[in-house]
Amino acid sequence: MNAEPADQIRLLDVQALDVRLQQLAHKRRSLPEHAEIDSLTKDLTQLRDLLVAAQTEESDTAREQTKAEQDVDQVRQRAARDQQRLDSGAVSSPKDLENLQREIASLAKRQGDLEDVVLEVMERRESAQERAAELTERVGSVQGRIDDATARRDAAFESLDGEAASVTKEREVIAAVIPADLLKLYEKLRAQQGGVGAAKLYQRSCQGCRQELAITDFNEIRSAPRDKVVRCENCGRILVRTSESGL
Numbered sequence: 001m002n003a004e005p006a007d008q009i010r011l012l013d014v015q016a017l018d019v020r021l022q023q024l025a026h027k028r029r030s031l032p033e034h035a036e037i038d039s040l041t042k043d044l045t046q047l048r049d050l051l052v053a054a055q056t057e058e059s060d061t062a063r064e065q066t067k068a069e070q071d072v073d074q075v076r077q078r079a080a081r082d083q084q085r086l087d088s089g090a091v092s093s094p095k096d097l098e099n100l101q102r103e104i105a106s107l108a109k110r111q112g113d114l115e116d117v118v119l120e121v122m123e124r125r126e127s128a129q130e131r132a133a134e135l136t137e138r139v140g141s142v143q144g145r146i147d148d149a150t151a152r153r154d155a156a157f158e159s160l161d162g163e164a165a166s167v168t169k170e171r172e173v174i175a176a177v178i179p180a181d182l183l184k185l186y187e188k189l190r191a192q193q194g195g196v197g198a199a200k201l202y203q204r205s206c207q208g209c210r211q212e213l214a215i216t217d218f219n220e221i222r223s224a225p226r227d228k229v230v231r232c233e234n235c236g237r238i239l240v241r242t243s244e245s246g247l
């Protein structure tokens with residue numbers, strides 16, 4: 001394949017721009033905010049799970065407290081009725097009076113036990129409420145950190161994408177004047193060689209694979225016409241001759 005030396009030189013410009021695009025893409029993928037957001041999101045998920053558990057416990061203890069208070073109220077009302085009967089003098093039988101007094105005493109003990117249950121449930125409910133409040137605050141804090149990291153990531157995206165768009169435009173302008181067959185070969189080699197399809201020949205070394213050419217290969221390149229597209233015998237990339245090639 002033959003191509004004007006100037007067009008071959010332009011391949012180096014295109015290659016440099018392609019390398020820059022690769023660097024920008026890598027930087028975009030490797031922003032520290034990615035790992036930060038992932039870590040914070042995991043923390044947020046755990047905190048939200050704990051918050052749901054605390055809220056569920058608070059809801060359960062609220063119902064438990066209501067039921068316990070209802071039980072206390074029922075015992076209190078029954079004791080009040082019994083006390084009213086006792087005070088009214090309607091019960092005259094000594095045995096009935098003894099039984100009624102015994103029941104009032106039993107209800108008083110039962111009421112005390114139930115009130116202790118209410119207090120215990122209230123304490124558990126308050127603990128759950130405090131835990132839910134603490135977790136709500138922590139969820140908000142972590143969400144705020146995620147929002148901050150996301151904003152920083154998006155700002156970095158905007159900067160990198162803007163530069164990538166500029167580089168892409170510049171590449172399109174240069175690539176447009178390179179012969180189609182030469183550009184096609186470059187693109188093919190670039191895909192095969194890890195993103196580098198053309199490299200400068202510096203002295204006797206290929207700047208693509210960083211290996212020195214055998215003296216016979218170097219002499220062949222030295223004697224080749226300037227418009228001949230030469231390839232590195234080691235890596236197969238297009239070798240572009242410049243004033244630094246030592247030919």
